[in-house]
Ligand SMILES: [Fe+2]
């Protein structure tokens with residue numbers, strides 16, 4: 001397991017925390033495909049989990065962005081840009097030919113996702129939590 005949930009990631013907003021936990025789950029699924037698949041062709045599985053991760057991330061980002069807009073969150077634009085940069089990176093990976101050396105490249109992607117998600121939750125998502133909690137978001 002490479003994505004380990006820890007209390008420090010909790011925002012106290014259950015919809016957000018559940019979505020973040022599901023992102024960790026999908027990250028671990030991707031890791032599972034790579035670690036169980038040494039020496040076998042896991043290309044289709046990798047692409048399937050990556051697509052699911054991208055779709056779920058888009059769903060989660062939309063949820064956050066709608067709330068930010070609704071409550072006129074001051075860092076809305078900057079936060080949205082971070083989300084967009086993440087989605088762009090995943091699309092870039094999807095369009096890259098990872099067929100050769102797929103496990104090594106996928107491990108690099110997983111490390112990027114783990115690093116990005118953990119940092120983003122702590123440094124950016126935690127900044128809006130005060131406002132959302134004050135507005136009664138659950
Ligand atoms: Fe988030």
Ligand SMILES: [Fe+2]
Nearest residue numbers: 064120124125
């Ligand atoms: Fe976010």
